Amino acid sequence: MDTIFALASAPGKAGVAVIRLSGPEAHDAVATLCGRVPNARRASLLRLRDGDGTVLDDGLVLTFDDGASFTGERAAELQVHGSMATVRAVLARLGDLPGLRQADPGEFTRRAMENGRLDLAQVEALADLIEAETETQRRQAQRMLDGALGARVELWRADLVRAAALLEAVIDFADEEVPEDVSVEVVALIDKVAAGLDAELAGFGAAERVRTGFEVAIVGAPNVGKSTLLNALAGRQAALTSEIAGTTRDVIEVRLDLGGLAVTVLDTAGLRETDDQVEAMGVSLARERAIGADLRIFLGDDAEGVPARDGDLSYRTKADLTGDPAAISAVTGQGIDRVIDELRRALEDRAAGAGLVTRERHRLALVGGRSALSEASAVVAHGPDLYDVAAEELRVAIRRLESVVGRVDVEAILDDVFSNFCLGK
Amino acid sequence: MKHAHYDVIVVGGGHAGSEAAHAAARMGARTALVTMSRDGIGVMSCNPAIGGLGKGHLVREIDAMDGVMGRVADRAGIQFRLLNRRKGPAVQGPRAQADRALYKAAMLEETDARQNLDVIEGEVVDFLFAGQRAFGVALADGGEVRAHTVVLTTGTFLRGVIHIGDSREVGGRMGDKASVRLAERIDGLNLPLGRLKTGTPPRLNGRTIDWSVLESQPGDPEPELFSFLSEKAEARQIACGITHTNATTHEIIRENLSRSAMYGGHIDGVGPRYCPSIEDKVVRFADKDSHQVFLEPEGLTTDTVYPNGISTSLPADVQAAYIHSIRGLETAEIVQPGYAIEYDYVDPRALDLRLAVSSCENLFFAGQINGTTGYEEAAAQGLVAGLNAAAVALDRDPVIFSRTDSYIGVMIDDLTTRGVAEPYRMFTSRAEFRLSLRADNADQRLTPKAIETGCIGEERRIVFEDKIAKIGSVRESLGALSLTPKEVRAAGIEVAQDGSRRSGLDLLAFQDVRFSDVVLLEPGLSGTEPEIARQVKNDAIYANYIARQMRDVEALRREEGTGIPSDFDFDQLQGLSNELKGKLRAARPENLAQAGRVDGMTPAALTLILSRLRQDSRKRSA
Numbered sequence A: 001m002d003t004i005f006a007l008a009s010a011p012g013k014a015g016v017a018v019i020r021l022s023g024p025e026a027h028d029a030v031a032t033l034c035g036r037v038p039n040a041r042r043a044s045l046l047r048l049r050d051g052d053g054t055v056l057d058d059g060l061v062l063t064f065d066d067g068a069s070f071t072g073e074r075a076a077e078l079q080v081h082g083s084m085a086t087v088r089a090v091l092a093r094l095g096d097l098p099g100l101r102q103a104d105p106g107e108f109t110r111r112a113m114e115n116g117r118l119d120l121a122q123v124e125a126l127a128d129l130i131e132a133e134t135e136t137q138r139r140q141a142q143r144m145l146d147g148a149l150g151a152r153v154e155l156w157r158a159d160l161v162r163a164a165a166l167l168e169a170v171i172d173f174a175d176e177e178v179p180e181d182v183s184v185e186v187v188a189l190i191d192k193v194a195a196g197l198d199a200e201l202a203g204f205g206a207a208e209r210v211r212t213g214f215e216v217a218i219v220g221a222p223n224v225g226k227s228t229l230l231n232a233l234a235g236r237q238a239a240l241t242s243e244i245a246g247t248t249r250d251v252i253e254v255r256l257d258l259g260g261l262a263v264t265v266l267d268t269a270g271l272r273e274t275d276d277q278v279e280a281m282g283v284s285l286a287r288e289r290a291i292g293a294d295l296r297i298f299l300g301d302d303a304e305g306v307p308a309r310d311g312d313l314s315y316r317t318k319a320d321l322t323g324d325p326a327a328i329s330a331v332t333g334q335g336i337d338r339v340i341d342e343l344r345r346a347l348e349d350r351a352a353g354a355g356l357v358t359r360e361r362h363r364l365a366l367v368g369g370r371s372a373l374s375e376a377s378a379v380v381a382h383g384p385d386l387y388d389v390a391a392e393e394l395r396v397a398i399r400r401l402e403s404v405v406g407r408v409d410v411e412a413i414l415d416d417v418f419s420n421f422c423l424g425k
Numbered sequence B: 001m002k003h004a005h006y007d008v009i010v011v012g013g014g015h016a017g018s019e020a021a022h023a024a025a026r027m028g029a030r031t032a033l034v035t036m037s038r039d040g041i042g043v044m045s046c047n048p049a050i051g052g053l054g055k056g057h058l059v060r061e062i063d064a065m066d067g068v069m070g071r072v073a074d075r076a077g078i079q080f081r082l083l084n085r086r087k088g089p090a091v092q093g094p095r096a097q098a099d100r101a102l103y104k105a106a107m108l109e110e111t112d113a114r115q116n117l118d119v120i121e122g123e124v125v126d127f128l129f130a131g132q133r134a135f136g137v138a139l140a141d142g143g144e145v146r147a148h149t150v151v152l153t154t155g156t157f158l159r160g161v162i163h164i165g166d167s168r169e170v171g172g173r174m175g176d177k178a179s180v181r182l183a184e185r186i187d188g189l190n191l192p193l194g195r196l197k198t199g200t201p202p203r204l205n206g207r208t209i210d211w212s213v214l215e216s217q218p219g220d221p222e223p224e225l226f227s228f229l230s231e232k233a234e235a236r237q238i239a240c241g242i243t244h245t246n247a248t249t250h251e252i253i254r255e256n257l258s259r260s261a262m263y264g265g266h267i268d269g270v271g272p273r274y275c276p277s278i279e280d281k282v283v284r285f286a287d288k289d290s291h292q293v294f295l296e297p298e299g300l301t302t303d304t305v306y307p308n309g310i311s312t313s314l315p316a317d318v319q320a321a322y323i324h325s326i327r328g329l330e331t332a333e334i335v336q337p338g339y340a341i342e343y344d345y346v347d348p349r350a351l352d353l354r355l356a357v358s359s360c361e362n363l364f365f366a367g368q369i370n371g372t373t374g375y376e377e378a379a380a381q382g383l384v385a386g387l388n389a390a391a392v393a394l395d396r397d398p399v400i401f402s403r404t405d406s407y408i409g410v411m412i413d414d415l416t417t418r419g420v421a422e423p424y425r426m427f428t429s430r431a432e433f434r435l436s437l438r439a440d441n442a443d444q445r446l447t448p449k450a451i452e453t454g455c456i457g458e459e460r461r462i463v464f465e466d467k468i469a470k471i472g473s474v475r476e477s478l479g480a481l482s483l484t485p486k487e488v489r490a491a492g493i494e495v496a497q498d499g500s501r502r503s504g505l506d507l508l509a510f511q512d513v514r515f516s517d518v519v520l521l522e523p524g525l526s527g528t529e530p531e532i533a534r535q536v537k538n539d540a541i542y543a544n545y546i547a548r549q550m551r552d553v554e555a556l557r558r559e560e561g562t563g564i565p566s567d568f569d570f571d572q573l574q575g576l577s578n579e580l581k582g583k584l585r586a587a588r589p590e591n592l593a594q595a596g597r598v599d600g601m602t603p604a605a606l607t608l609i610l611s612r613l614r615q616d617s618r619k620r621s622a
């Protein structure tokens, strides 16, 4: 089996660069480069040498034993100076060692999963963590990486396994001292899990938004000051602002970190009827994007066919010209802080409802499980005569939920049966 | 003594051995059944009952392969009950109380009548080996029997130790000697062994039981038989009695726990959780002050009664005391005390899907020696080993059962990939395709396989083909119907008035629509035999679920179709944990589906195995 290595920190000039090794030869490679293998999990300052004995660098070296590393394999980390030349030299040296090769993209994570160190949802979370741009995204990914979704699925699974065990006990031990009708208990368990799934699914939109970013559209007639607001929000010249109506022909997107939340603000073309074909296309695109956004900020009264929805924000503009104290002015900055503040609060409210289900894959699994539970619940209510069918629906529900992280096993159901009933006539 | 040369030798005449010998003989292999004594053939060492939930399914499947257990049980049955009668057909299990003597006699008769099958009395003390290849057995009297393949089915006879309280005795079951020499020989094969235990209750003299104060449990008015060939129960039918343990019983047991072999620390073997001793029940479920006891007569011509539910390893005097504390048993006489038995079993992960020992050639193991419990589980394994031992000897294709076609397949797969942690017994919940693997359609699932394998008699083939033709034509007429909701309602069947047309099969899928309701819409079906009508109805009930499961079934079959060569080296796989590698080495999965069920397996690891297999096959074809 190959030992893999790769630069784990960002490429380019930096104070420190981290090179990771994983696989059976990881420690031998350290011994070859550094002359000895330091004790596991103890940072040691060692001199790294090339094949001919010349010094490559002095670096901090860490080793991990089998089963006690991120990948679950024997592993090591070399923290060397972050010069591109140094890193290149060390990587070249590692590549010359027998049994070692450069890792494929994602290979460390894949090995971690294959070795049972991470479940599927955690692997996804790791990808999210690496991608995280804002604090809320980081926290969300961290929660997943800690196995929060896996733990939630485990709770649901435990309840459903218990429900299945009740049905199986009635079925498989019909001639023994087990209750004949367990419908009430089973329905209660199913309802409990169903409610949990519903809540989690309800939080899906928000959770997904936290992960991918909220979309906020600034809507209003041409020249009402949309681009100016966008610039103020972004704190830089993102969209061209001018006095000529119709300057913004395409949808301009600006990605912001708004109090820890990732937000994409859309500056849409001024919404108005126009004869200019190019502009007309821009307008219709703008309208679509605005309708599809998570939240709209309406500037002025003229929304031109974009309906407002609950939670949208709306402001009068050009306070500098009208002297309206409740209005905002992109020119003087009046009220801009208030807009930012209100927008942040509105989005925070939504993010607060975020569940653990952040991906479409999870959502589909949960929806599948949820619908099997509805079936199961309806059938169980019929009483013992249809327990065979109810058990089948439960099996489907459990399998769907588990597809988020792993798989089911009848032994688990039987274990539950045996620990709860006195069997054996 | 010099014996003839055989194709197949079966060692042990218990339930596994009998079925194995018959299966091999039906295949046309010249077969020798070598057992301690003719008298032991078909002996029920414990509860004289056949079938039940999951187990009844196995018996039906054995019968569908033209095996003997179902027919013999039908001849010996003195009380038939279809368990779960009110629930769906998928979870109904036929069960019968059997007359011990009738069962034995019927089995012996079948065995004597079977062509190609000789019974040889003797104790097998050794195998004959040429290198790694088995070619016969050595007997205690110095004789030898040679054959192409050998099937070992010696039950609990491997280092069996019987415990009654603190007294212990070496033996396979009461009155039998344990095969010590054979055990030593098996040690030499270096197979992984484990230790299990099981128990049996004291037997009572029925004439000393006060039946008048007891509740009685009759059989079904219309017996549901095991065999697709049987027509009616032959023996006189009887009822069983029911009584209960009480606070005093439990008190006596609790006070004497230290004298129980199991609780006194005399036994290390693992016992089955679903069949606990009365000591276990009293300790583990301390809040219950009463347990049910079924009083099952062991036959029509004996007074012996089997009190089901109170197996024990307490000393004989304590057994008497607690028996007498039970209502109706105040003056009951104990004919034979209850006992526990500990024995060695072979870790079945050392076997392949044919039940052949992976590390030798031409040697098969079946029955309780593989860590199972129960006559039906033993017989089903006997069938598999017998068919395959014959297939090897006759140079035919192996006969493999799948989780998708039978409970037999489920069991063999469970045993060979997961091993056992306690005596393995069949349950319907072990079968993930339970809705399609029913007792009622066992013949439709397996008899075609039996025909293809060539292990089936002419009589059964004709009965089966006739039945299939009838089912097919009824199904065709029903499927051809295309009725509007109005027409359906006119016949008295309530359906949604949604404008969609429905076939007769669609209507039968509704739980409360009976076959007779549909006959009103298609009078041509009025002559349908009840048996055929029932079958069509049962299939229709589950049709939708089975269609949904088909995707899973197909996925599984694909995985089963991806074979893993026996010399596949799991150690070479990159990224597999050492623990998982160890488990894979022990289980030696033969295909991808099996690998997927190895404990601790992850989808990623499975993908890894698959990609390695693909690489290897590319290399080979390149």
Ligand SMILES: Cc1cc2nc3c(=O)[nH]c(=O)nc-3n(C[C@H](O)[C@H](O)[C@H](O)COP(=O)(O)OP(=O)(O)OC[C@H]3O[C@@H](n4cnc5c(N)ncnc54)[C@H](O)[C@@H]3O)c2cc1C
Pocket (backbone or CB within 6 Å): B011, B012, B013, B014, B015, B016, B017, B034, B035, B036, B037, B040, B041, B043, B044, B045, B046, B047, B122, B123, B124, B125, B153, B154, B155, B156, B157, B172, B173, B176, B179, B182, B198, B199, B200, B275, B339, B340, B341, B366, B367, B368, B369, B372, B373, B374, B375, B378
């Ligand atoms: C005490 C006890 C209690 C049980 N309780 C239950 C129960 O409650 N419910 C249940 O379902 N099952 C029970 N069982 C299990 C059931 O009896 C067995 O699982 C089943 O009979 C096993 O069948 P078999 O063919 O593997 O072995 P057996 O039926 O034991 O047959 C083994 C045969 O091999 C022969 N033999 C052994 N050694 C040799 C040799 N060296 N040479 C030649 N012949 C040999 C023996 O004479 C015997 O005929 C119990 C078993 C025992 C022993």
